[in-house]
Amino acid sequence: MSLRHALLGLLADSPQTGYDLTKRFDQTLSGYAWSAGHSQIYPELKRMMGDGLVGVVDEGARGSKTYGITDEGRAELRRWMFSPVGDTPPRNEFVLRLFMLSSLDLADTRVLTENMAAASEQEVAELRQAISDIEKHTPADAGPGYARFAAEFGLRYFQLQADWARWVLSELEKHRDQPDS
Amino acid sequence: MSLRHALLGLLADSPQTGYDLTKRFDQTLSGYAWSAGHSQIYPELKRMMGDGLVGVVDEGARGSKTYGITDEGRAELRRWMFSPVGDTPPRNEFVLRLFMLSSLDLADTRVLTENMAAASEQEVAELRQAISDIEKHTPADAGPGYARFAAEFGLRYFQLQADWARWVLSELEKHRDQPDS
DNA sequence: GTTCGACATGTCAACACCAACATGTCAAAG
DNA sequence: CTTTGACATGTTGGTGTTGACATGTCGAAC
Numbered sequence: 001m002s003l004r005h006a007l008l009g010l011l012a013d014s015p016q017t018g019y020d021l022t023k024r025f026d027q028t029l030s031g032y033a034w035s036a037g038h039s040q041i042y043p044e045l046k047r048m049m050g051d052g053l054v055g056v057v058d059e060g061a062r063g064s065k066t067y068g069i070t071d072e073g074r075a076e077l078r079r080w081m082f083s084p085v086g087d088t089p090p091r092n093e094f095v096l097r098l099f100m101l102s103s104l105d106l107a108d109t110r111v112l113t114e115n116m117a118a119a120s121e122q123e124v125a126e127l128r129q130a131i132s133d134i135e136k137h138t139p140a141d142a143g144p145g146y147a148r149f150a151a152e153f154g155l156r157y158f159q160l161q162a163d164w165a166r167w168v169l170s171e172l173e174k175h176r177d178q179p180d181s
Numbered sequence: 182m183s184l185r186h187a188l189l190g191l192l193a194d195s196p197q198t199g200y201d202l203t204k205r206f207d208q209t210l211s212g213y214a215w216s217a218g219h220s221q222i223y224p225e226l227k228r229m230m231g232d233g234l235v236g237v238v239d240e241g242a243r244g245s246k247t248y249g250i251t252d253e254g255r256a257e258l259r260r261w262m263f264s265p266v267g268d269t270p271p272r273n274e275f276v277l278r279l280f281m282l283s284s285l286d287l288a289d290t291r292v293l294t295e296n297m298a299a300a301s302e303q304e305v306a307e308l309r310q311a312i313s314d315i316e317k318h319t320p321a322d323a324g325p326g327y328a329r330f331a332a333e334f335g336l337r338y339f340q341l342q343a344d345w346a347r348w349v350l351s352e353l354e355k356h357r358d359q360p361d362s
Numbered sequence: 363g364t365t366c367g368a369c370a371t372g373t374c375a376a377c378a379c380c381a382a383c384a385t386g387t388c389a390a391a392g
Numbered sequence: 393c394t395t396t397g398a399c400a401t402g403t404t405g406g407t408g409t410t411g412a413c414a415t416g417t418c419g420a421a422c
Contacts (some may be wrong), residue, residue: 009281099188
């Protein structure tokens with residue numbers, strides 16, 4: 001149940017409303033980490049309150065409730081962080097597609113791989129921009145920048161996709177002149 | 182609905198039984214692409230037959246049914262391969278955890294990152310072995326090796342995780358001597 | 363004063379997924 | 393002959409996930 005731990009992690013940073021958390025998922029985690037809509041988040045927050053992992057620390061305008069993490073929540077988060085990875089099976093549609101490349105003919109394979117490379121390079125460019133923004137708005141005396149760490153991972157990941165796709169293209173090229181024998 | 186397309190892709194290679202497909206998921210795709218148990222696969226095959234994407238091409242011993250992909254199935258697979266990626270949201274627990282690193286204290290962060298690096302390096306070693314096996318059993322005159330492509334992606338991915346974790350450790354080190362000011 | 367967009371929370375039906383339960387066949391070894 | 397392990401297919405209950413529906417507040421612009 002990773003949704004719960006994702007919420008705990010976000011609340012460990014600072015108390016937030018369900019609305020805030022929904023936006024954070026959309027802007028920060030979505031892309032290469034996790035995603036959740038508000039229809040999943042609100043009920044989960046209630047359940048977590050029932051389990052004593054979070055509490056309502058403030059009620060503002062428009063019926064908003066600000067949730068904060070409890071000591072019990074922090075303990076649970078830490079326990080999860082140190083538990084072995086792999087309890088949730090990996091699902092990656094990009095990788096799945098590349099496993100399926102063999103079902104296409106050579107011409108299609110080239111076009112598709114080219115598309116994948118271009119799309120990944122586009123994402124690399126966007127992330128580079130985002131990282132440059134992060135660094136602009138961070139004072140030089142700040143501690144280790146965790147948002148920067150995560151962004152760096154994303155950058156390297158998209159760069160990997162792009163590099164891999166270009167490598168596949170070059171391998172396909174090698175075999176074009178000598179289709180058999 | 183990626184399960185359907187994963188099955189189509191496997192069947193595009195050769196006709197297989199539900200049992201075969203279950204094993205293929207386990208051995209080939211599981212790890213960094215997709216996973217599915219037989220309790221998901223058998224009903225899905227039935228549904229796909231209802232939709233005309235696959236058909237039973239043979240019935241063997243022990244009540245086994247061998248499914249084959251139809252022309253309609255091939256068309257659907259091709260359509261999917263060329264549709265934009267990203268219709269299914271990414272879920273990656275490893276990445277989620279690294280987003281949550283900031284919730285730990287510095288000592289914990291170091292230990293955890295060290296763990297991540299070591300685990301990834303272990304997986305790199307295993308995959309290198311697997312790739313070397315693939316190349317040993319592939320005649321030199323074979324066409325482009327798609328299994329090799331996929332394995333290469335896995336290798337690069339785990340190498341990325343390891344490199345990233347080592348990089349984070351070095352960044353943490355930088356800030357140790359100058360915690361503030 | 364009303365309209366529009368962001369804020370804010372909720373429910374519900376349908377679908378995806380998984381672990382566990384359930385059943386039976388066939389071949390080989392002992 | 394019986395046991396064991398691989399082959400082979402199913403169902404079911406519970407949980408996770410999503411998109412659509414539903415409701416209401418507040419501030420600013422027109």
